[in-house]
Amino acid sequence: MAAPNTLPEWNALAALGDDELPLLDTALLIARDEYPDLEPGGYAAQMESYAETLRPQLDGDIDLPARLTAINRYLFEELGFAGNNLQYDDPRNSYLNEVVDRKLGIPISLAVVQIEVTRRLGMPLDGVSFPGHFLVRLPVDDGILVLDPYNKGRPVSAEELRERASPHMGGHPPDDQQLLQILAPATNRAILMRMLRNLKGLYLEQRDWERVARTADRLLKLSPGTAEAVRDRGLAYRELGYAKGAREDLARYLQMLPEAEDGEGVRAALVDLSGVPARVN
Structure with missing residues (x-):
C-alpha cells in the first residue's frame, strides 16, 4: 500500500x-x-x-x-x-x-x-x-x-x-x-485492466492517438503480454509519426499472434512504415 x-x-x-x-x-x-x-x-x-x-x-x-x-x-x-x-x-x-x-x-x-x-x-x-x-x-x-x-x-x-x-x-x-x-x-488486475480498456476504446473512437498510446502503454504496465495493447499502441504510434515505436510494436504483435484475424492489416501497416525514417518521440 x-x-x-x-x-x-x-x-x-x-x-x-x-x-x-x-x-x-x-x-x-x-x-x-x-x-x-x-x-x-x-x-x-x-x-x-x-x-x-x-x-x-x-x-x-x-x-x-x-x-x-x-x-x-x-x-x-x-x-x-x-x-x-x-x-x-x-x-x-x-x-x-x-x-x-x-x-x-x-x-x-x-x-x-x-x-x-x-x-x-x-x-x-x-x-x-x-x-x-x-x-x-x-x-x-x-x-x-x-x-x-x-x-x-x-x-x-x-x-x-x-x-x-x-x-x-x-x-x-x-x-x-x-x-x-x-x-x-x-481480480484487482482484471478490474483495472477493464477500466483502461474502456478508456482506450473511448479514445480510439475519438481518434485521440496520444491517449490511445498512453492507455495501451498502461495496460502493458499491468500485463506486459497483452497483445491487443501492443497492437493498439503501435497503431497509435504510427498515427503520431513515431515510426520506430510503431514498427517494433506491430512486429511484436505479429510474433505474439501470427494467426491474428487482423494480421493482414497489421502487416500492411508495417509495409507502409518500412520506408518512414525514425524520429525521436
Missing part, C-alpha cells in the same frame, strides 16, 4: 499478484495521467470517511444482505452516486477522482467505490467482469447475491443475468455452470 499522498510506481505493478495490486491506489494512478495535480490522499480519506459514517448503522446482529442494503442506500441515495446516463461515453466517468467529485460514473467505476467502502467495513464484496456491464457479488448462505452498481446497487436475478449474457454468447442463454463461470470474482 502506498503512503497516504503517494501512489505506486507503474513499473512495479507487473510483478505484483493479481490481487496484490492496490485497487484504489492504482485506479488513482490511472487518473493521475489525466490529472497530474491529483492528490491521492484525499480520495483514500473520502473512502474511509464513508466507511466511518456507515459503521454505526451496521452495528448489531444483521446479516450481510441487510448490511449491503444499508451501504447502498447511503452511497446511492444519500450521497447520490449514480450512473451517468446522459453522458455515458464521457471519459471522466472512468477516472476515479472525477467519479468521487461528481458522483457520476459507469458500472465499473461505481463498483470500485462500492468495493472500496464495503471492504473497509470487512465485507467480502467482489467485482464481476460480466459481459457488457460490470457487476458486483456478495457470498450469502445459499449462494451469491449479484448487484448492479450502475442502478443503485439493486439485486439482479439469475433470469436477468442469463438474459444480459445471451447476446454475448451467440444468442444462447448460459446454463448454470456457464453462469457461475461468468460470475467468478474479478
Whole structure:
C-alpha cells in the first residue's frame, strides 16, 4: 500500500499478484495521467470517511444482505452516486477522482467505490467482469447475491443475468455452470485492466492517438503480454509519426499472434512504415 499522498510506481505493478495490486491506489494512478495535480490522499480519506459514517448503522446482529442494503442506500441515495446516463461515453466517468467529485460514473467505476467502502467495513464484496456491464457479488448462505452498481446497487436475478449474457454468447442463454463461470470474482488486475480498456476504446473512437498510446502503454504496465495493447499502441504510434515505436510494436504483435484475424492489416501497416525514417518521440 502506498503512503497516504503517494501512489505506486507503474513499473512495479507487473510483478505484483493479481490481487496484490492496490485497487484504489492504482485506479488513482490511472487518473493521475489525466490529472497530474491529483492528490491521492484525499480520495483514500473520502473512502474511509464513508466507511466511518456507515459503521454505526451496521452495528448489531444483521446479516450481510441487510448490511449491503444499508451501504447502498447511503452511497446511492444519500450521497447520490449514480450512473451517468446522459453522458455515458464521457471519459471522466472512468477516472476515479472525477467519479468521487461528481458522483457520476459507469458500472465499473461505481463498483470500485462500492468495493472500496464495503471492504473497509470487512465485507467480502467482489467485482464481476460480466459481459457488457460490470457487476458486483456478495457470498450469502445459499449462494451469491449479484448487484448492479450502475442502478443503485439493486439485486439482479439469475433470469436477468442469463438474459444480459445471451447476446454475448451467440444468442444462447448460459446454463448454470456457464453462469457461475461468468460470475467468478474479478481480480484487482482484471478490474483495472477493464477500466483502461474502456478508456482506450473511448479514445480510439475519438481518434485521440496520444491517449490511445498512453492507455495501451498502461495496460502493458499491468500485463506486459497483452497483445491487443501492443497492437493498439503501435497503431497509435504510427498515427503520431513515431515510426520506430510503431514498427517494433506491430512486429511484436505479429510474433505474439501470427494467426491474428487482423494480421493482414497489421502487416500492411508495417509495409507502409518500412520506408518512414525514425524520429525521436
